[in-house]
Amino acid sequence: MGKTSLVRRYVESIYSDTYHTTIGVKISKKVVQVKNSEVNLVLWDLYGEDDFQRMHWNHLQGAFGYLLVADGTRPATLDKALALEQKARSEVGALPFVFVVNKCDLVNDWQFDPALELQLIAKHWTILRTSAKTGEGVEEAFSQLTGKMLG
Amino acid sequence: MAFPLQTFFRELGYALLEHQGEGNFVLLSDPPGWFSELWGAARCGDAKIPLAEKSPFLENFLAEAQSCWGSPQTGECRSEVWIESTPAGREIPLQATALHAEGKQLLALRSPDREYGEQVQVLQTARNALLEHEKLQREIQKKEILLHCIIHDLSQPLSAMRGSFDCLATETTSEQGQKFIALGKLATQQQESMIRQILQVFAADLQATMEVEKATNHAPDLLACAQEAMTSLSPAFEAKRVNLILDPQIDQQASWHVQGEESRLRRVFTNLLENALRFSLPGGNVTVGLQADGEFRKAYVDDEGPGLPADMRPAQMFGLFSKGKEGGGKAGLGLYFCRTTVERWGGSINCTSLPEIGSRFWFRLPRAAAPVDSAAPGHKHALAVPDGKLAVQGRRAMRILFADDQEDIRTLTKYQLERSGHHVHAVPNGREALSALLHEHFDVVLLDEEMPVMGGVQAAHAIREGEARLGSRAFLIALTGNNTEEDVARLRGEGFDAVLGKPFRLEGLTDKLGTAGGTRALTSMPQKPSLAISAGIDDLLARIGGDKKLLHQMIQTFLRDTPKRLTSLQRALQRKDAAEIASLAHALKGSLGIFLAQHAHDRAQELEELARKSELSGAKLAFAALKEEIAKLEANLRGYAMQTQGERRASAANKAKRSPGKRKK
Secondary structure, eight states: OOHHHHHHHHHHOOOOSSOOOOOSEEEEEEEEEETTEEEEEEEEEEOOOSSSOOOOGGGGTTOSOEEEEEETTOHHHHHHHHHHHHHHHHHHOOOOEEEEEEOTTOGGGOOOOHHHHHHHHHTTOOEEEOOTTTOTTHHHHHHHHHHHHHO | OHHHHHHHHHHHTEEEEEEEETTEEEESSOOOHHHHHHHOOOOTTOSOBOHHHHOHHHHHHHHHHHHHHTOSSOOEEEOOOEEEEOTTOOEEEEEEEEEEETTEEEEEEEOOHHHHHHHHHHHHHHHHHHHHHHHHHHHHHHHHHHHHHHHHHHHHHHHHHHHHHHHHHHHOOOHHHHHHHHHHHHHHHHHHHHHHHHHHHHHHHHHHHHSOOOGGGSOOBHHHHHHHHHHHHHHHHHHHTOEEEEOTTSOTTSOOBBSSOHHHHHHHHHHHHHHHHHTOOTTOEEEEEEEEETTEEEEEEEEOSSOSOTTSOGGGGGSTTOOOSTTOOSSSOHHHHHHHHHHHTTOEEEEEEETTTEEEEEEEEEBOOOOGGGGSTTTTTOOOOGGGOOOOOSOOOOEEEEEOSOHHHHHHHHHHHHHTTOEEEEESSHHHHHHHHHHSOOSEEEEESSOSSSOHHHHHHHHHHHHHHHTOOOEEEEEESOOSHHHHHHHHHTTOSEEEESSOOHHHHHHHHHHHHHHHHHHHSOOOOOHHHHHHHHHHHHHTTTOHHHHHHHHHHHHHHHHHHHHHHHHHHHHTOHHHHHHHHHHHHHHHHHTTOHHHHHHHHHHHHHHHTTOTTTHHHHHHHHHHHHHHHHHHHHHHHHHHHHHHHHHHHHHHHHOGGGSOO
16 A cells, blocks of 8 residues: 555655565654644554454554555555544544545556545545655645644 | 573573663663664663653553553563664564563563564565455456457447348348348358357456356256257257257256356357257257266267367367367357366366267266255256247337437337337437436337446436336336346346347347337236235235325335435445444345335345444345345335226226216316
């Protein structure tokens, strides 16, 4: 899906085309300016939940918000993201989040159903199309999340 | 003792620390190299190290560790693996274990470098395989769509050609002209047959790659399939004066059920028989036989042709595009279809020359237990009525709405149908068909599946939805270039009563219209509802104090709302929203219970239970079964509603007759 790539693009401004699976949690930090004050962001890159791994929800305890990431070229990951959001809500309550649909550079393989997008917008979700590869939407996604977390 | 223990921990890669409170630690042994790499040089007994401040993960883990340290029982609490980065950018996996001993709050940190590497490698391989699988599935889907488009485009001109020949045949009287027309028609038939074969072969291949074979549950009867294929081909054999014989040695009382699927098994026999006919001379024999073969059942088709070509191995005959005997086969797809189909069901297929006689093509399939419903008396080895159509005598003129985006097809079909005495209104898309239906009543609606603006399936949905409200029902025929058995089943599931492959023959269309005539006759004289539903309705009627008007309203509400609920259920299934599925299935179950539709009610309950247990893998099947049961119930309720409506009208008419004084002057 590209969670690690998104974080690397945001924190280090680099991108690698090679896919590396993540086991465990990776933590990165970034200091950002919000309205003349410095905000220290601590980013927890949690591994993806799929047939091979299950998430440990205690990592979300103490979080101020989260990016929910799906791969726009793989409909199964979109379904999974919707299920994760529900699960997160039941585990830690309603945290601010931004739904990021990644890999928008792969226009020909894009499978994010516009009808679903409309449904989610109707539920007041913030949805952003990103590409860790080109950088499109990445800064915006983190910035929107930061804004939401600061209220 | 302290010195060797410290060395022991360091050599094992552990940093052993004691918690001093507020996230500060003291090292109990000299740490391994990675510790200094991450958090600076440190030695055993150094002043407090603020680890929680240095590592947000550890800060979070301390909450869990505290519960372990505060517990009176001994035990440990282990974190997940997390990754810390050194200032130089090197990533180090770590795992923490909290334990308490002799009143001390201990924390052991270690880097599971090697195990972690192996774990990542295994997971990476699994995920790469998954991605590759998904990619292949997408490729297959794209190819399938492309194939169907090609078939559709290839089929379209054939409809126009065939229609033109049919029209010409009625205009031309010269013998020579009729001969040329017959030749042209034959060529279109051959091309159509080739297109169909290509579609069947590739569709079967694609299907096999996409999903696990489900067909083995059906256990078709080998003998019945052989007989049906023989019946359907008997005109061709008669035309060539070749005798088609069922081997009298076959034990008619034995069980010939095998693993497979009935329609495809029939197609296997048909292909083998067509192959045998192609190489038979007039007066020759083609014999179909069956034999028990251990755990298998074997079928063979013997011909008296020239035998197998000397330069080909028997197995080569079943290859893709293999044309078999010299100068013989057509596209080389028929036998390939047989091989892929039989092998998919765990069987085998081959052929051999019969010295001085001809050749034998045979296949064998694992035997299977007879399905429960085939044990009914009279069912065994009975020949099916071809295509299950209703024979309709004395066809009458019908009002037909015909939607097709191709103008030539519209013109020709309209011309042909009007010559047959029907009234035809032709439109270029589904939306115009819906608009026409608002102003005029039609007995039959013919809809091309693929049209711009609004396709046939979408139009069919809208028509059926409207009918559910009005309580009437038109006979819907789908016209499609994608005419495999799966497509026919799919289109029937979308609400069509019949499916006609493009290019279609006038006779084929006339047959379907005949079926429509039969169905129409049924709709004007509705079938009596099944005993079960009739009993259910009577019971319901008694429960509502015999208020037939209220009952009618309840039925109409059910017929109106249920399709919407099923659509919502389908969407919830697609979203894998277990809670929503359970809630919708529960609501449906309630409605079904009102009509005492036990089977449908049980299916809804099954689906609800699966959803409550989040066992969504079986939910799709349960949903399909529920839909099937609901379709039966809807048909019965619709029949009941129309019957009672008819009775009410007749009663009203009688009343009017008895009270002439009340008539308007």
